Amino acid sequence: MSETLSTLGCHAALAEIPIEIPPRPEFGDIAIVAARLMRACGGVVKSPKELAVRLGNALEGVEGVGKVEVKGIYVNIFIDREWYGRRLLEHLRKSGDSYGIIRDLEGTRFVIDYVSLNPVHPLHIGSGRNAALGEFVARALEARGAEVSRRYYVNDLGLQVAYMVYGYRASRKVRPPEGMKIDHYMGIVYAAAATAVELEQVRKQLEEARQEGGERYRELLRKADELVAAIAELRHKAPETVEAIIEAVKKEDDPEAAVRKVLADLEFMRDEELVVIAREAVENVLAGVRETLERLGISMDAYDWESDLVREGLVAEVLEKARRSPYYIIYKGVPALDVRKLAENKELRRRLRIPEGLEIPPLILARSDGTTLYTTKDIAYTIKKFRIFNADQVINVIAVEQTLPQAQVRLALYAIGHGREAENLIHYAYEMVTLPGGGMKGRRGRYVTVDQVLNTLEAHVRAELGETGREMNDEIVKAVARSAFKYMMLSTSPLKPLIFDYYKALDIRSNSAPYIMYTYARTRGIFRNLGRDEPEWEKAEPRNLEGDLWRLVYLLGKAPLDVSKALRELRPEDLITAINEIANLFNSWYSREPIIRESDEGYREFKVAVTWAVSKVLENAMRVLGLDALEKI
């Protein structure tokens, strides 16, 4: 193509040639918009129409080109379909099972940090989105040949954990309600502590504000009402536990200070008993989280504890490096890194992928009681992630709301002399999941958990199976439910907020993981009936390449491009679009064309080869998306 153009006096690399797929089949298989080539052909021709005519003539007889039609500024090319069919067969045969996947990351190493939710409540649908996306990223990189380490950051020294530990200590004598999953229970403990402390706080403020009255007073009253309502909800779920926590909070002179003391005692390991209690509390949550992840078909390679970073001295190391850095300042009385000057450097900003207009405030490293902040420990953790796995890149799957702290971490790494880490730390951001009525509130114990969704989904699938009178199989039910969940989380661009709608989540048709799974099982069924796993390649004869079959063959031919693009750009929604298109076409072709019963042997084997390709493309894509590719469904 490029050569053909240069005979016309145009100079464009192949990648620059504006090839596109026409909107209607009558306009050919591919088209070139001559107008867009005018620049490359500068001065050679007068008008786009003239260029189209000359280009059309030049393309006649080129290998693979069947027919050329020029329509105004468009050069419509009809591919030599048999030629294309033969080339597809060659490709399929050569690439075998891995058709559609390009291994361009062989020899590279990645750490993917995902899920990593605060260990104070169960996986909710927000962290469910995180889990599905992170797993996709990990699998996409693995498919491309990279070595991947899946790591979960156990953030056990944060303020939230301090609340949970405070509540857990206060309610240790109480047994969790019968049958409640342990992480769900810990979620209540955390929310009860956080809410009770806040309520005490508000009560005090109310007393002070009572005399003045006015807007502030009414505002506080509203807030108190909300908190009381939240407590009531929690009490309903675990009465004794919540009572015990409220009692403890009431006894405190300053409940908030009590929690902060827990935080400091944990970070400085000043209270051995407390450290043990905290470990137990966090382990409880993690046990539940692990179980849920298992239901989703996700298993982490490592759980890295924040407290270990402190114990191993990595956090102290970071503080020391920061102190020696030229960007070190005392800001509002606490140690900080003033990376604003660094952020002014445009070239550096670009290299560290800091969003253009993002204003970077100084990064505070420690509280006035000496405890360090999440971001400080995250700097230490990033260094550890690179070190421990000898990683080329570290990808953090974290919600978009943390864009600023993530940018600060990169700048801080650079500031303390870890430029390589800074440049290779990727924030894979995704938008929030919200409920139709508004956001979820972990602090109040209001969220929809992944467990709940999976339970309902499984029940729904069972009901559906009952209707179709199929064999009831627990494994299949679970596989369909978790695939439907992941599909729902992956089919929308990560950049779009997701409004979680129970009604829609249960609609397993619109949410068509089962459709893809069904189509795949159908292709497998054909090979089962055929009694072999592969086409007889030498016998396959491309024939009757028109209609659905041609479109399917055409699509299968470019599937490796579509798939590899989605994997390179880490866009699950593109992968889903691509396989949906293929599944659609296959089903519609299948419904009216016999495959096994095709009498012409050469044609039959070609059909079998097409089915084989559909099967492989679906299977490989499903693996990356984390959907179960079942033989039977």
Added chain:
RNA sequence: GGGCCCGUGGCCUAGCCAGGAUAAGGCGCCGGCCUGCGGAGCCGGAGAUCCCGGGUUCAAAUCCCGGCGGGCCCGCCA
């Protein structure tokens, strides 16, 4: 107040970065197809000011500017 992201039939989503012909898919709605290799399927139909207004261009859902609407961030939380 500043910044980032999103706005596409009743609902959800793709297309936008790399501008091109009649805007694609799903749900829902209406109407068809089971003695056939799997009906969780297939075929057909109705349904759209591509948020609004300017600009650039032969050509704008797509690029630029200005609005409007929604989400998020701007903490000694994460």
